[in-house]
Amino acid sequence: MRTAVLLGFRLRQEVLEWSGAWWFLLTLVVQAVVAPLIGLFVWSAVYPDDPAIARYYVAVILVTLMTESFEQHTFSERIYNGTLSHELLRPQPVVVGVIGMNLAIRAWLTLLGAPIVLLTGIALQVGFDWWAVVRSTPYLVLAAVLVFLWTFLLSLTAFWTDRVHAVVGFGSQLVFLFGGTAAPIGLLPDGLRRVAEVLPFYGMSGLPAEIAAGTRGGGLLVYQLMWIVGLVGVVMVLWRVGIRRYTAVGS
């Protein structure tokens, strides 16, 4: 309960702090929507008469905006410049601050990106079954948790290397290829599709988008939950090993 209250305070603080950087946030929105937008144009060119493609990619754009994570900037940079020490001295878990900032940025991206999603939907005359959109909500929440855990896990490598941006960049490439942004999972070649359905990346983007678009009924919550449990375990181990390695600037 105490942690939830602290998280609430931190979220409020971060939302207010980021409100002054709306122009930069807008560029982050553009960054988030470019890859799904390219996928939309490419697959619409391949299947020009299939309205499900546009519906799926509009959903992917929204899912991407609501689940973006930037811990390689917000957390890893604190390891590099030593300000992680400030967080370690606070009487609260360090992750509260990381999650607070993550949620604040996501809230702003969703708010600023909503008009783009709306305009794309109207321009392409995309119609959603609102019951399917409601059904996708728990999948979206778990996708948001998965993306955060994945990015945070890779960002923890900053304890060992100063090339964390390359590491997270590699992780993003995996999400792009196997998560359903490069192509809807159903359109991947058989071998690749089987691999993608097992890896966690599909649960980060393609799965909630497919459910919102109405091309899949549901039933994969357990798959997402299992990956969350696995990633939480790895994150906790890496955090403990990494924080022992951490040496503050000046010590």
Add this chain to the structure above:
Amino acid sequence: MKLLRLLAAGFSMSLRRSVAFRVNLVFDVLLAFTGLGTAIAAVLIVFTRADTLAGWSKAEFLVLIGTYQLITGLRTTFIDPNLSWFPETGIREGKLDGYLLQPAPSLFLSSLSLSSPLQLIQVVLGVGVLAWGIGVADRSPGAAGVMSWLVLVMAGTVVTWALSVLLACLAFWAPKLQLDVFYHSAWQLGRYPTDVFARPLRILLTYVFPMALIASVPSTALLRGPQLGVLLAAVGAAAGAAALAALAWRAGLRRYTGATS
């Protein structure tokens, strides 16, 4: 000639700095491989479902990705280390003040004096994909095609430099405006032929933010033969963009009063 010698000296110093961190070299090479691999995989997936995409064959796409990678490699090697985050590093932190005191043109020092030699791996990989695309193409490019590709790649590189300078110049008027993320996001659109996109975006990418010149136009010239009109327009666009960048820089410097004043 003096500027070329300065460029070579800067590159040499950057190279010596870079090779001191060999682990970084491993990371950069791996990321370049996986980045290019992902881009190619995304396109090859499309070609498991279609023979052509917006009129482009698989071989043409490979040539386009190779060309795009080559120019991206040149950008990340020679331009980005200087002009990335310029409003912050150049203006707010005062790096530009140091350049203005040195006996060389400030535009050159600000835009080309530093480099990231390890990023040249992207150029090498780009050339490899280009050769792959040419190898699987139905017909080999002619001498005229190769020559026009070279001219168009040079024009594309000049336009890339000019666009980066123009974006950096915005910092003279709006120091808090940080458009790097936007620029690099829009750059991704160059990996696909403009024919794929809807008409408004296609016009934007051809005439306003000329990403078409980066990869689409050179690739078309290489495999489908040169067009004199396109060549002249590209050279004109490169000259115009470079002149505009130089003018904007000069106008910006007249406004500039120093980081601490």
